[in-house]
Amino acid sequence: MTQKTPPRDTKIIVPESQKEGKPGKAVERPAIKDESPSKATRSKAKDVRSSSETSPSSVASSKKSEAPAAQKRVNRPKQDIAPAPAVIAAGETSAEKITSTVPGKRLENEPENKSPSTRIDRVNEKNRNDLVSAEPAETEMPLRDLEKSASTEEPHSAPIADTDMPLIPEPVISERAENVERMPSETSSATPIPEPVPYDSKPLEKSEDLPEPESVSLELEPAPPPIVPAEPEPVAQAQHHVSTTPSMFIVQITPELAPVAKVGGLADVVFGLSNELEIRGNHVEIILPKYDCLRYDHIWGLCETYGDLWVPWYGGAIHCTVYFGFVHGRKCFFIEPHSSDNFFNRGCIYGFNDDVLRFAFFTRAAMEFLWKSGKNPDVIHCHDWQTALVPVFLFEIYKFLGMTHPRVCFTIHNFKHQGVTGAQVLHATGLNRPEYYFHYDRLRDNFNPHALNLMKAGVVYANFVTTVSPRHASEAKDQGQGFGLEPTLHIHHVKYGGVVNGIDYNVWNPEIDHYIPHRYDVDTIEEKYKNKKALRDRLMLADNEKPIVAFVGRLDPQKGLELIRHAIFYTLHRRGQFVLLGSSPDGQINSYFWSLKHQLNDNPDCHIEIGFNEELSHLIYAGADIILVPSQFEPCGLTQLIAMRYGTVPVVREVGGLADTVFDKDYSYKPLHERNGYVFRDYDYSGLESALGRALSCYYDYPEHFRELMKNAMRYDFSWKNPGQDYLNIYDLIREK
Ligand code: ADP
Numbered sequence: 001m002t003q004k005t006p007p008r009d010t011k012i013i014v015p016e017s018q019k020e021g022k023p024g025k026a027v028e029r030p031a032i033k034d035e036s037p038s039k040a041t042r043s044k045a046k047d048v049r050s051s052s053e054t055s056p057s058s059v060a061s062s063k064k065s066e067a068p069a070a071q072k073r074v075n076r077p078k079q080d081i082a083p084a085p086a087v088i089a090a091g092e093t094s095a096e097k098i099t100s101t102v103p104g105k106r107l108e109n110e111p112e113n114k115s116p117s118t119r120i121d122r123v124n125e126k127n128r129n130d131l132v133s134a135e136p137a138e139t140e141m142p143l144r145d146l147e148k149s150a151s152t153e154e155p156h157s158a159p160i161a162d163t164d165m166p167l168i169p170e171p172v173i174s175e176r177a178e179n180v181e182r183m184p185s186e187t188s189s190a191t192p193i194p195e196p197v198p199y200d201s202k203p204l205e206k207s208e209d210l211p212e213p214e215s216v217s218l219e220l221e222p223a224p225p226p227i228v229p230a231e232p233e234p235v236a237q238a239q240h241h242v243s244t245t246p247s248m249f250i251v252q253i254t255p256e257l258a259p260v261a262k263v264g265g266l267a268d269v270v271f272g273l274s275n276e277l278e279i280r281g282n283h284v285e286i287i288l289p290k291y292d293c294l295r296y297d298h299i300w301g302l303c304e305t306y307g308d309l310w311v312p313w314y315g316g317a318i319h320c321t322v323y324f325g326f327v328h329g330r331k332c333f334f335i336e337p338h339s340s341d342n343f344f345n346r347g348c349i350y351g352f353n354d355d356v357l358r359f360a361f362f363t364r365a366a367m368e369f370l371w372k373s374g375k376n377p378d379v380i381h382c383h384d385w386q387t388a389l390v391p392v393f394l395f396e397i398y399k400f401l402g403m404t405h406p407r408v409c410f411t412i413h414n415f416k417h418q419g420v421t422g423a424q425v426l427h428a429t430g431l432n433r434p435e436y437y438f439h440y441d442r443l444r445d446n447f448n449p450h451a452l453n454l455m456k457a458g459v460v461y462a463n464f465v466t467t468v469s470p471r472h473a474s475e476a477k478d479q480g481q482g483f484g485l486e487p488t489l490h491i492h493h494v495k496y497g498g499v500v501n502g503i504d505y506n507v508w509n510p511e512i513d514h515y516i517p518h519r520y521d522v523d524t525i526e527e528k529y530k531n532k533k534a535l536r537d538r539l540m541l542a543d544n545e546k547p548i549v550a551f552v553g554r555l556d557p558q559k560g561l562e563l564i565r566h567a568i569f570y571t572l573h574r575r576g577q578f579v580l581l582g583s584s585p586d587g588q589i590n591s592y593f594w595s596l597k598h599q600l601n602d603n604p605d606c607h608i609e610i611g612f613n614e615e616l617s618h619l620i621y622a623g624a625d626i627i628l629v630p631s632q633f634e635p636c637g638l639t640q641l642i643a644m645r646y647g648t649v650p651v652v653r654e655v656g657g658l659a660d661t662v663f664d665k666d667y668s669y670k671p672l673h674e675r676n677g678y679v680f681r682d683y684d685y686s687g688l689e690s691a692l693g694r695a696l697s698c699y700y701d702y703p704e705h706f707r708e709l710m711k712n713a714m715r716y717d718f719s720w721k722n723p724g725q726d727y728l729n730i731y732d733l734i735r736e737k
Contacts, residue, residue: 244725245732248378250277251406252286253366255349255359255386258507259614260295260327261288263349264554265501265638266383266413269468272504274330276724285375287366290323290334292345299325299332309372311337311365312430320365328506335365351585356421356454357428359386364429367393371403379731381409385419388458389429392443395461396431407734409727410462412455414635415476415483416558419454420445426452446484459488463734465496466727468636469657473498481633481656499727500660501636502720508621508642515618520647522714525707528622528647535623538616541577542604547699548577549692550624550648552617552639555584555593555610560630560653563688565596567628568606570689574696577605579620583612621646625706626695630680630688634658640677644713649706650677651691661718665709666694676713 252274256267274284296302302325310317318341323334337343343358352358363382367390370377382390391408423434437443437452442460445453459465467473473496476482477489489496506512510528511521517534520527536543549571553559564580571578584590590610597608609616621627627643629652636657640650644661652658663670664679680691698706 245280245728247281247283248728248731248735249283249376250285250379250381250731251370251375251377252284253363253380253382253387253390254286254288255362255384257286257288257327257330257332260298260332261291261293261349262614264413265468265636268503268507268638269411269413269501270383271328271330271507272502272720273724273727275328275504275506276502276720277728278329280724280728282728284331285377286327286330286332287369288332288334289344289362290336291349293347293349294334299327301325302334305333306369306373309335309365309369311361311368313339313361313364314428315430318361318365320369322369333369335362335369337361337365355386356419356425359419360389360425360429360454363387363389364393366390367398370406371398371401376403377406378735379409380406381411381727381731382458382462383411384413385417385455385458388419388454390458391461391463392431392457393429405736407463407731407736408461409464409466409730409734410458412458412465412467412476412635414558415455415467415481415485416633418456418483418485420448420451421454422451425454446487453485456485456488459485459492459496463495464730465489465492466730467496467498469500469660470498471660472633472635472656475633475656497730499723499730500657501638501641502723503638503641503645503718505645505719508618508645510622510646513618513622515615516622518622522647522711525647525710525714528710531619531622532625533623535579535619536577538619539579539607539609540604541579541607544577544605546575546577546605547625547696548579548623549626549628549651549696550579550581550620550643551628552581552620553629555582555586555589557589558632558634560632560683561589561592563630563653563683563685564628566685567630567688567692568596568600568608570685570692571696572603572605574693575700576626576696578607579624580608581611581613581617581620583610621648624648625699626651626692628692629653629658630683631655631658632683637661641718644676644716645718647710647714649695649709649713651695652677652679653683653687654679654681661716664691665698665705673712676709676716 252270254266254270255261256263256270258267258271261267270286274286277284302323304321305324306322309320309322311320318337318339320335320337323336325332325334341354341357341361343361346352363386366387369375370380380390380394382388388410391410394403394406394408423438426432426434426437431437438449440446443452443454443457445451446456467476472481477486477493477496480486482489510516511519513519516531518527518530520531532548533543535541535548541548549567551559551564551567555561559582568578568580580593582593584593593608593610597610600606600608621639621642624643625648627639627648627650629637629640629650631637631653632655634653634656637652640652640658640662643650650658650662652662659679662677662679663675665675665677667679668675678691678695680687698709
C-alpha cells in the first residue's frame with residue numbers, strides 16, 4: 001500500500017483560500033455609508049431599541065453540571081483483563097521512563113458557594129439549576145500583573161502607549177523552533193508523505209494467519225443496531241449542498257462532540273462537519289468515549305451494540321462494551337472500558353494526570369472496534385493530540401491485519417496541547433519498540449529526546465493534516481505559533497493546509513433557535529433588541545440605552561485574559577454594559593475572575609458568569625451588541641462566527657481564524673458591504689481600545705452604520721457548506737482509488 005502524496009498544484013481549496021483569505025462570502029451588498037455625525041440618526045436607533053417589547057427570557061435550562069476536575073475517580077466499573085488477542089507481537093524493549101507531561105487540561109468547575117444576598121448572587125440563585133459555577137478557594141487575585149490596574153477601576157480613557165502588559169507571554173516560540181536539532185531529512189524540500197515502515201517480519205507472518213476484516217466472525221452487526229430509535233430532530237435540509245465528490249464512508253474518531261461532550265470548538269466542528277458530510281450523501285459514523293458526564297438527554301436510542309470488545313493494553317486486554325445512539329441524527333458509537341483505571345467515569349472530560357493514557361486507550365479501542373466490526377471506511381478523520389495515534393495504529397498495526405483501505409485526515413484544533421509523554425504509552429498500547437518510535441522522523445518530541453509527541457505522530461503518519469484556518473496554518477508553520485512543531489510542519493508541508501471551520505446553522509441560527517425568546521433574521525433585526533431585553537432581565541442588568549459587550553469562551557491565557565479584564569472596565573467607563581460567560585480548569589484563573597465578579601457585584605451594567613452554560617450562551621449571542629475576542633492566538637475561533645450569525649458585531653485581534661473572518665469597518669481592504677466588525681493588531685490595551693472604542697463610538701454616534709455592520713455580518717455564509725466541500729476534496733484526494 002502506498003500513501004498518496006497530494007500534488008503541489010492540487011485543486012483543494014485549502015491553498016486557494018490561504019491565498020485569498022476569504023472563508024465566507026457576503027451574498028448581498030448593502031453599503032455602509034460614509035460616516036457623518038448626526039444626532040437624528042442616533043435617536044432613530046434608540047427609538048428602535050426603546051420600542052422593543054418587554055419579554056422576559058424563557059431560555060430553557062437543563063445544563064448538566066460538570067463535576068470538579070480533581071483527581072477523583074468515581075464509579076469504578078468492574079475490571080476485566082484477559083490475555084491479549086493474538087494481534088501484536090512487536091518486540092518489547094525496556095525503555096527509559098520519563099515523566100509525562102499532560103498539557104491538555106481544559107475544564108474544571110468547582111461547586112458554587114451559594115449565599116444570595118447581592119444582585120449577582122440573586123442572579124446565580126435564579127440560574128442555579130442551569131449554571132455551573134465555581135467559587136474560588138481564595139479571593140486573592142492570581143493574575144499578579146493585573147493587580148495594580150485591577151484595583152483602579154478607572155480604565156484608560158486614552159490609548160496607552162507602551163503598556164506594561166504581560167500577564168501571559170505571547171505564544172511566540174520561534175526561537176525554540178530555531179534551536180531544534182535538524183535532521184538530514186529536513187534539508188530536503190517537499191518530503192513526500194512518509195510510507196510508515198512496517199514492523200518486523202513476525203507480525204507480518206502473523207497477519208497472514210489472520211482473517212481479512214470482512215471475513216472476521218462477528219457478533220457485531222457492522223450496520224447500526226436493529227432498533228432504530230425515534231429521532232426527534234430532523235437532520236438538516238440539503239437543498240443547496242451539491243457534492244462534487246463520490247459518496248464515501250467516513251469515520252470521525254473524536255474526544256468531543258457537541259452537545260453531548262463539549263469543552264470547546266472541537267466539539268462543534270465534529271458535530272457540524274459530520275452533518276454536512278451526511279447531507280452531501282456520505283455515510284458518517286462517529287466514535288467517542290462513553291463518558292459518565294455525557295449529556296444523555298441529547299442521545300436517542302442508546303443501546304448496547306457490541307458487548308465483547310477486547311482492547312490490547314499492557315500485554316493483556318481490557319474488556320469494553322460499545323453502545324450506539326443518535327446525537328441529533330449523527331450515528332455515534334460510544335466505547336465504555338471496564339477497567340480499574342476508570343478512564344471515562346471521572347465527571348469531566350480533561351484534567352487528569354493520565355490524560356495521555358486515557359485517550360491513547362480510547363484511540364486503540366476505536367481502531368480495534370473498526371477492525372473487529374469489519375468496518376472499512378474510506379477515510380478516518382481524527383482530531384487533536386487525543387486521537388493522533390489513529391494513523392500510527394492504522395499504518396503500524398491494522399494495515400498488517402488487513403485494514404489496507406482507510407486513509408487518515410488529522411485536524412489540529414489547537415497546537416498548544418500536543419500530548420507530550422513517555423515510552424509508557426508505547427507499552428500500554430502495544431506499539432512497543434521504543435527504539436523505533438523514538439526516532440526523530442517518527443514520534444520523538446522535537447525538543448525533548450526522551451519524550452514522545454502524539455500530535456507530531458499525527459502529522460507524520462496522517463495522509464493529510466489540516467488546521468482550522470489558512471492564516472493559522474501559516475502562523476503555525478512559519479510564524480512561531482506551532483509550539484515547536486514548525487520543523488515537522490515544514491517537512492510535511494505538501495500534505496498540510498487550513499480550512500476555516502463552519503458553524504451548524506441548525507444550532508446557531510436566530511431564525512429557529514429554541515434557546516432565545518424572540519427569533520429574527522436580517523430583515524427583522526429589530527427583534528434582536530427583545531432578546532437584549534431578555535438577557536438583561538435574566539442577568540438583572542439595568543435596562544437602558546447602553547450597548548452590551550460580551551465575551552463567551554474558555555478563560556484560558558490564549559483568549560487574552562488581561563485584555564478581557566481591561567475591556568470590562570473600559571466598556572463601563574465608555575457607558576457600555578459587559579457580560580462575561582466563561583470558565584477555566586485553572587484554579588488561579590477562576591479565583592481571579594471570581595474576585596472580579598465580587599468587585600463588580602453591585603454594578604448594574606456588568607455581569608460575570610463563571611461556568612459552562614450552552615443555553616445561556618445562545619441568549620448572549622442573540623442579546624449582545626458586540627462580541628469581544630482579543631485572543632493571543634486563535635486557530636479559528638467560533639464565537640465570532642456565531643456572533644455574526646446573530647448580528648452581533650465582533651471586535652477581534654487580527655490573528656488566526658479571526659483575521660480570516662472579520663474585516664475591519666474602517667481599515668479593511670474589503671468593499672464596504674463586506675466589512676463586518678472591528679480588528680486590532682497589537683496585543684496591548686491601546687490596541688484593544690483602538691477597536692473597541694471605535695465600535696462603541698459607532699454604536700452611539702452612527703447607529704445606522706452600526707446597523708449596516710450588523711446586517712453585513714449576518715449576510716456572511718459561515719455555514720459548513722464551503723468547509724464541508726473543502727474536507728470532501730481532501731478526503732477524495734487521499735482516499736484509495
Ligand atoms: P475554543 O475551541 O478555543 O474553546 P472556539 O471559539 O473555537 O474556542 O469555540 C468555543 C465554543 O465553546 C463556542 O461554541 C462557545 O460558544 C462555547 N463555549 C466556550 N465557553 C463556554 C461557556 N462557558 N459556556 C457556554 N459555551 C461556551
